[in-house]
Amino acid sequence: MLTRFSLSAAAFTLGLAVALPAVADEPLKPAEAGKPDASWQALRDAWPDRPEWLDMYTAILNDEPMGSTNGWFRTSTTQTRYGWDAVRSRFDRDGDGRIARKEYPGDDESFARLDRDHDEALTAADFDFSKAYSPSPGSMLFSRLDRDGDGKVVREEVERFFKAADPEGAGFLSRMDLERVLPTPSGSMGPGDRPTKEQLIRGLFRQEIGSLQSGPKLDESAPDFTLKTADGKGELTLSKLVGPRPIVLIFGNFTCGPFRSMAGNFEKLHRRYGDRADFVMVYVREAHPSDGWRMQSNDLVGVSTAQPTTYEERAEVAQRCGKLLSLGFPMLVDTIDDAVGARYSGMPGRFYLLDKSGKIAFKNARGPFGFKPAELEQSLILLLQDEASSVGGHASATTN
Numbered sequence: 001m002l003t004r005f006s007l008s009a010a011a012f013t014l015g016l017a018v019a020l021p022a023v024a025d026e027p028l029k030p031a032e033a034g035k036p037d038a039s040w041q042a043l044r045d046a047w048p049d050r051p052e053w054l055d056m057y058t059a060i061l062n063d064e065p066m067g068s069t070n071g072w073f074r075t076s077t078t079q080t081r082y083g084w085d086a087v088r089s090r091f092d093r094d095g096d097g098r099i100a101r102k103e104y105p106g107d108d109e110s111f112a113r114l115d116r117d118h119d120e121a122l123t124a125a126d127f128d129f130s131k132a133y134s135p136s137p138g139s140m141l142f143s144r145l146d147r148d149g150d151g152k153v154v155r156e157e158v159e160r161f162f163k164a165a166d167p168e169g170a171g172f173l174s175r176m177d178l179e180r181v182l183p184t185p186s187g188s189m190g191p192g193d194r195p196t197k198e199q200l201i202r203g204l205f206r207q208e209i210g211s212l213q214s215g216p217k218l219d220e221s222a223p224d225f226t227l228k229t230a231d232g233k234g235e236l237t238l239s240k241l242v243g244p245r246p247i248v249l250i251f252g253n254f255t256c257g258p259f260r261s262m263a264g265n266f267e268k269l270h271r272r273y274g275d276r277a278d279f280v281m282v283y284v285r286e287a288h289p290s291d292g293w294r295m296q297s298n299d300l301v302g303v304s305t306a307q308p309t310t311y312e313e314r315a316e317v318a319q320r321c322g323k324l325l326s327l328g329f330p331m332l333v334d335t336i337d338d339a340v341g342a343r344y345s346g347m348p349g350r351f352y353l354l355d356k357s358g359k360i361a362f363k364n365a366r367g368p369f370g371f372k373p374a375e376l377e378q379s380l381i382l383l384l385q386d387e388a389s390s391v392g393g394h395a396s397a398t399t400n
Helices: 004-023 038-046 052-061 084-091 108-114 137-145 155-165 175-181 197-205 263-273 296-300 311-325 339-343 373-399
Strands: 226-229 235-237 247-252 278-283 331-333 350-354 360-363
Touching (some): 052 197, 108 373, 137 155, 155 175, 247 263, 263 278, 278 311, 350 373, 360 373
Parallel strands (some): 247 278, 278 331
Antiparallel strands (some): 226 235, 226 331, 247 350
């Protein structure tokens, strides 16, 4: 008897055989963003527990754009213990829909970082990350300044930008100067980065645009693994790290530009919380290898590599990535069969937060649209507060 998996695999094989010859060089056509295709609606109704990859495959075949409301991005959303409803029910003692400073037991710095809109209270708006990945003046400026693609803007890059924006040497930038060098973001990929349908289909089933698995869910135990460090001098077993402190697991790779752009955020998170939580990166399969969906934006910053076919090749690329990003915490390298990356749904990148018992307290939505380090930080702050309260409560109980 055919199982559901074998039926879906057969359907994929047939669909791929039909689709690929007709779309080999066909660029992806624009569609109405945010408006689900009728075939997706039918699939959702007929197969509620379908695998996430089937949503993505359907979206690609139906020419849906790569966007946060299309394909598997519409179903694979952030999972956290610390959404607004949970936090409000715990700390909003007077029931006014706001958490004032006096109601939050943590320190001033933590409260200030949770208060994202700086209105001196925690509200639903502080926990709404729906637009966090949208093009903004800040993201546009960052992309222009970060010329080496390491996710950090240093003084020399700012000075280089200033000189380029002031070709007349006036010593200042006018509004017109900035409007010229920073046009209104279009929200779409440049022509050198836009994929064909064939590239997306092949990338999907090579797990380059994302793992075919969905990864562990909120409050499940994190799957154990043992991986070597990028330099080959050591190894780390996750279960041996679990216990003393929370763990931030970061999955990523060299050729994923959106992941690299977050490197400075990760380094600052580590500097901020590294004395209270352990940070570990797992290097996974390349998202945009030169022999796959190649990105011109990668070529411009000198980031180009074919998909590694051996562990040694992957470790070598991981070392290049580690040298560029310089995160300040351990980088492990996944095995060439993508065992850990696939199990955690870590491609092209993913962030997990594990509590002291090794259970998932936070899992971001699929990348790149789910790459929101501030969302991870929010859950980390609240998990640390949970654990501080637990220790304090235990100490009080013991004393009494």
